[in-house]
Amino acid sequence: xxxxxxxxxxxxxxxxxxxxxxxxxxxxxxxxxxxxxxxxxxxxxxxxxxxxxxxxxxxxxxxxxxxxxxxxxxxxxxxxxxxxxxxxxxxxxxxxxxxxxxxxxxxxxxxxxxxxxxxxxxxxxxxxxxxxxxxxxxxxxxxxxxxxxxxxxxxxxxxxxxxxxxxxxxxxxxxxxxxxxxxxxxxxxxxxxxxxxxxxxxxxxxxxxxxxxxxxxxxxxxxxxxxxxxxxxxxxxxxxxxxxxxxxxxxxxxxxxxxxxxxxxxxxxxxxxxxxxxxxxxxxxxx
Numbered sequence: 001x002x003x004x005x006x007x008x009x010x011x012x013x014x015x016x017x018x019x020x021x022x023x024x025x026x027x028x029x030x031x032x033x034x035x036x037x038x039x040x041x042x043x044x045x046x047x048x049x050x051x052x053x054x055x056x057x058x059x060x061x062x063x064x065x066x067x068x069x070x071x072x073x074x075x076x077x078x079x080x081x082x083x084x085x086x087x088x089x090x091x092x093x094x095x096x097x098x099x100x101x102x103x104x105x106x107x108x109x110x111x112x113x114x115x116x117x118x119x120x121x122x123x124x125x126x127x128x129x130x131x132x133x134x135x136x137x138x139x140x141x142x143x144x145x146x147x148x149x150x151x152x153x154x155x156x157x158x159x160x161x162x163x164x165x166x167x168x169x170x171x172x173x174x175x176x177x178x179x180x181x182x183x184x185x186x187x188x189x190x191x192x193x194x195x196x197x198x199x200x201x202x203x204x205x206x207x208x209x210x211x212x213x214x215x216x217x218x219x220x221x222x223x224x225x226x227x228x229x230x231x232x233x234x235x236x237x238x239x240x241x242x243x244x245x246x247x248x249x250x251x252x253x254x255x256x257x258x259x260x261x262x263x264x265x266x267x268x269x270x271x272x273x274x275x276x277x278x279x280x281x282x283x284x285x286x287x
Contacts, residue, residue, distance in 0.1 A: 001158035001227055008084035009091055013138075015113045079143045080112060086162045087139075090169045093216045097277060098176075108172040109138040110165070129238075130164055132171035134180050139168040153237035159227035160234035162217075163210055163268070170209030173277075174202065182287050196257055200240075201282040203258040204267040207235060208280035211271020219275075228272055235264040 087110050098105035111117065117124045120136035130141045141164075149164065150156035174180045183202050187195040214231060217223050236242070239261025241251045258264070270279055 001162060001224060002222055003082060003085045003158065003162075006085045006222075007088045007092075008081060009088035009107075009110070011087060011091070011107050011109050012080065012084045013109055013111045014080060015111060015117060017114070079146070082158070082161065083110060083112065083141065083143075083165060086165045087169070089217055089220075089222060090166055090213050093213050094169070094173060096216075097212075106137070106176060108132075108169060109136075111138050111140045113140060113142055114144075115142065130168050132168045132175075134171070134175045137172060137175065139165070139172065141165070141168070149234060149237070153234075155230070155234035155237040157227070157230035157234075159214070159223065159230045163214070163231040163234050166210035166213045167206050169213070170206035171202075173209050174205065179205070179283070179287065183283075186287070193254055196255065198286075199257040200259045200263070201286070204263055205280050205282040207259070207264050208267040208271040208282070209277060211268045211273075212275055212277055212280065214268075214272045215275030218272075231272070232265050232268060235268045236261040239264050 091105070091107055095105040111119075113124075115126055117140060119133045119138065119140060121131075121133035124131060124133075124140050126142035126144055129145055130139065132139050145164070146161045149160060171180065180202070183198050187198050190198065211231075214223065214228065218228070238258070240256040240258050241253070241260045244251050244255075253260070259267075267280070267282065
């Protein structure tokens with residue numbers, strides 16, 4: 001991706017290194033929580049809370065004050081700058097698309113944190129992966145997920161990381177369009193299987209909307225040859241079937257909440273090829 005030197009969004013909230021909002025956890029702790037969650041079916045966030053609840057307060061560690069003082073975020077950090085550039089480009093793309101239909105695109109915030117963070121949707125954790133909270137209209141991202149995406153799931157590259165950000169922004173677009181609210185309303189009255197199906201459709205539409213952004217990014221010269229393929233590999237890497245096979249060796253389609261690898265690739269590709277939000281009708285005949 002040709003992202004260096006491009007405009008950076010001013011909607012990034014960097015909470016890394018500050019106490020009270022983001023809680024620093026080691027990568028090993030997060031991985032342990034993920035494995036235990038996968039094997040037992042328990043919430044990884046609760047497991048993280050249990051794993052960290054026994055940590056002594058800073059005042060009892062005996063460490064000198066200067067070693068405990070939080071370090072502020074680095075505005076020149078490459079990871080932060082990359083995310084800020086991608087977010088800025090999604091802002092430009094969706095502002096233009098919304099304007100064409102006489103609507104105003106409201107910019108989301110993107111929060112960078114480490115380990116755990118408090119949100120209007122409850123406590124979030126790195127074990128969840130990146131997520132969007134519709135109540136505060138913010139995307140939450142622990143940058144360590146990008147390392148996992150490359151190392152554990154075999155999906156390296158700038159556009160693979162950009163796809164992750166654009167997918168969460170896709171959820172913001174759904175929120176602005178009222179789709180997220182309708183889905184949650186229907187889910188409250190649905191069975192577990194029906195609720196999971198609606199969740200899959202919501203996630204696949206966000207994949208497609210991420211592809212819409214990628215299509216317009218290619219037209220503006222942001223993408224380079226091979227970038228789209230990197231995004232498709234990332235979509236395949238985080239399909240429910242692949243994640244279940246990695247964690248338990250078994251695949252249970254009825255429990256999918258994000259879609260299979262093939263579904264995620266299909267809808268991301270649709271957005272990349274058309275650049276049209278109207279092509280992302282995963283709820284046709286349902287909502």
